[in-house]
Amino acid sequence: xxxxxxxxxxxxxxxxxxxxxxxxxxxxxxxxxxxxxxxxxxxxxxxxxxxxxxxxxxxxxxxxxxxxxxxxxxxxxxxxxxxxxxxxxxxxxxxxxxxxxxxxxxxxxxxxxxxxxxxxxxxxxxxxxxxxxxxxxxxxxxxxxxxxxxxxxxxxxxxxxxxxxxxxxxxxxxxxxxxxxxxxxxxxxxxxxxxxxxxxxxxxxxxxxxxxxxxxxxxxxxxxxxxxxxxxxxxxxxxx
Amino acid sequence: xxxxxxxxxxxxxxxxxxxxxxxxxxxxxxxxxxxxxxxxxxxxxxxxxxxxxxxxxxxxxxxxxx
Numbered sequence: 001x002x003x004x005x006x007x008x009x010x011x012x013x014x015x016x017x018x019x020x021x022x023x024x025x026x027x028x029x030x031x032x033x034x035x036x037x038x039x040x041x042x043x044x045x046x047x048x049x050x051x052x053x054x055x056x057x058x059x060x061x062x063x064x065x066x067x068x069x070x071x072x073x074x075x076x077x078x079x080x081x082x083x084x085x086x087x088x089x090x091x092x093x094x095x096x097x098x099x100x101x102x103x104x105x106x107x108x109x110x111x112x113x114x115x116x117x118x119x120x121x122x123x124x125x126x127x128x129x130x131x132x133x134x135x136x137x138x139x140x141x142x143x144x145x146x147x148x149x150x151x152x153x154x155x156x157x158x159x160x161x162x163x164x165x166x167x168x169x170x171x172x173x174x175x176x177x178x179x180x181x182x183x184x185x186x187x188x189x190x191x192x193x194x195x196x197x198x199x200x201x202x203x204x205x206x207x208x209x210x211x212x213x214x215x216x217x218x219x220x221x222x223x224x225x226x227x228x229x230x231x232x233x234x235x236x237x238x239x240x
Numbered sequence: 241x242x243x244x245x246x247x248x249x250x251x252x253x254x255x256x257x258x259x260x261x262x263x264x265x266x267x268x269x270x271x272x273x274x275x276x277x278x279x280x281x282x283x284x285x286x287x288x289x290x291x292x293x294x295x296x297x298x299x300x301x302x303x304x305x306x
Contacts, residue, residue, distance in 0.1 A: 044256065047260070090263050101248075101249055224289065
């Protein structure tokens with residue numbers, strides 16, 4: 001019931017990502033400057049864009065929760081932020097590997113793009129802690145939604161400010177200052193971005209279906225057994 | 241099919257894609273753990289229903305045990 005359309009979505013995701021990475025390795029030319037190591041771009045940048053969009057989506061879901069007081073919106077925000085955090089870990093690690101290969105350093109503290117992404121990641125690392133620190137479910141959901149809205153608004157502002165800042169080393173992917181990308185590279189990048197976005201939506205639906213199924217089993221257990229174990233323990237995750 | 245270049249850059253590209261794969265696999269493993277817990281809970285519910293159909297009230301049984 002909750003996983004409706006999940007199989008089609010999963011197949012579409014697998015097809016798109018496979019096509020994207022096949023194009024990356026067998027069709028797209030090597031970058032003139034960086035050579036083969038630039039292939040990391042097709043993984044790292046879509047992951048970063050989707051992670052940031054996921055954080056913003058979490059903010060929108062949080063706003064919907066504050067507006068409607070419906071716990072399902074809080075769950076949607078929680079799952080979106082949780083998945084974006086996982087992608088953000090991937091962005092930091094793959095970015096660091098790319099930096100080592102291209103620039104000879106694992107990390108550059110004077111590079112605004114890197115540091116700003118780390119700040120966003122650390123900001124969202126407090127989301128789970130905030131949730132866990134509040135025992136009352138209603139307050140937990142409300143405070144978490146306020147956090148999601150504020151942090152979600154911070155993400156695009158932060159991104160815009162960094163793009164306006166003077167670049168030191170990190171390239172501006174979709175900017176025109178460096179002349180943009182050739183057609184093959186742009187097409188491959190867009191397919192990789194679509195694949196990553198589909199992966200995010202698939203995993204989001206999958207986790208939502210899983211959490212809804214757990215909630216239904218707990219409700220049944222409570223109804224059938226009158227079981228105290230059915231009540232969730234103190235947790236950062238929302239319960240329906 | 242062109243062979244992948246096995247120079248210095250190849251190691252970094254392989255490492256980045258392996259990180260992505262590892263993250264996906266860890267996520268799937270965690271979700272599989274949750275699914276098996278859910279299956280166990282469903283099994284307990286089925287047993288409770290079977291006992292109820294056989295004439296026992298599972299909720300009352302629990303009270304007796306307590």
